Amino acid sequence: MGYVSTIGSIDRVLAGLDSAEGIDDLQALSERIRDEYGITNVVYHWVNSNGDQYGCGTYSEAWVLRYLERKYVRIDPVILGCYQRFHPVEWKRLDWSSRAARGFLADAIEHGVGNQGYSIPIRGPNGQFALFTCNDSCDDATWADFIERNRRDMILLAHDFNRKALDLEPDRTPDRAVTLSPREVDALTLLAVGYSRAQVASTLSISEHTLRVYIESARHKLGAVNTTHAVARALQRGAIVV
């Protein structure tokens, strides 16, 4: 990481964001951010609830293809870690202990991804999830210093980058909000914590037949094909909280 003055960078970049008119501009902008801040990579990565991915950034094409091809999204500790966290996180603090994760890391570094990174999770109303990541190759102290100085900028960039990305791709918000009835929420919530149908029915003091009506109705609303699917979608969309 070469030393680069970042004074005013955020203003220049946000001005660029304001005038962006297409995904290509965002792509160019990620490169711009990378250069303004003197780091190796800047990436905006959208992870869709059906496994679709999309994004832009400075990773090499080879790495992006490999990532998709190997379905790394399933084991990438950055994704997994951010997915269960509220706050931005430094990569070093993620869990790299599994074999799959270590293999992934080696592969990533081989493809030009830096060993240091900082990723900001961004969430939408119905479980939509995206990541804004910056990364670099340097030692821990240098990176900690960089983050210390630029954390705020990165958070603001993540916000505005995401907003612009959504403006440009309005169909990225396909999961319409589903309103489950209170009983449907009860039913799915109890199922999600492991109750069997019989247990749920007795907990809610209704017959199992009635319970099934709720589950079916919730299933239809959620576009789910079975109970497990319905619970999964309800959780993803925040329709139930366990």
Next chain:
Amino acid sequence: MGYVSTIGSIDRVLAGLDSAEGIDDLQALSERIRDEYGITNVVYHWVNSNGDQYGCGTYSEAWVLRYLERKYVRIDPVILGCYQRFHPVEWKRLDWSSRAARGFLADAIEHGVGNQGYSIPIRGPNGQFALFTCNDSCDDATWADFIERNRRDMILLAHDFNRKALDLEPDRTPDRAVTLSPREVDALTLLAVGYSRAQVASTLSISEHTLRVYIESARHKLGAVNTTHAVARALQRGAIVV
């Protein structure tokens, strides 16, 4: 809204956040933010889907009690609007057309809530939801100018306020990750998108018996009592991404 210089405010406030050690400090800090920025109210409000609420801020005690007592969370257009939005929003742009909303607004203003507001939605891994709000009584142009100048500060404050609030209330954060094997991840992931066991087995090109071993093993790791439970916990912990 009296004119107040906000230069350096963010630094002073964030320093205060760093040293906060309890919910009382956050309460004091919300007052501090209010004064630094010269507005009427600053509020951090955690909303649980089961109706639980929690937060701190400068609203009068009378208003908070009334809000809870009347279960305003169900009709508050700020909550409703932010719940389905990605980005911070000015109150004027929300939907105040329903009668309930207008009644609510009148009641709010009567209790010292400003007519102008800016609320930032904050989301967690499993639909957790909180709001960081600043509001004031002034005309549209004055408020637009205030937001224009302080939008970035508010976003950063929302982030850090939320982080601190979660630090101080660790039970609101999710459980630690479990490391599932790649096959277990495959199995649960496909189950989560609605596949039956037979479909999963054939998709993974393994026998259904083998598949069951993975599901069982994942269940044990996750401390789940059945498949649906296992999928739910895996999702919550970010062990799988669907």
Next chain:
DNA sequence: TTGTCCTTCCCCAGATCAGGGGAAGGCGCG
């Protein structure tokens, strides 16, 4: 007032899942 949605109840048959066994080869870590 009419319609839509929520809540509750009931029947049944076939498909699916859960739970308990046991056994094999492969891989990496100490």
Next chain:
DNA sequence: CGCGCCTTCCCCTGATCTGGGGAAGGACAA
């Protein structure tokens, strides 16, 4: 070179879920 973990295969039975039906009262909104 074990030991542990991952992967793969097989047996079985009983419990559970899924897929269609139909029916009724109450709440709330247009």
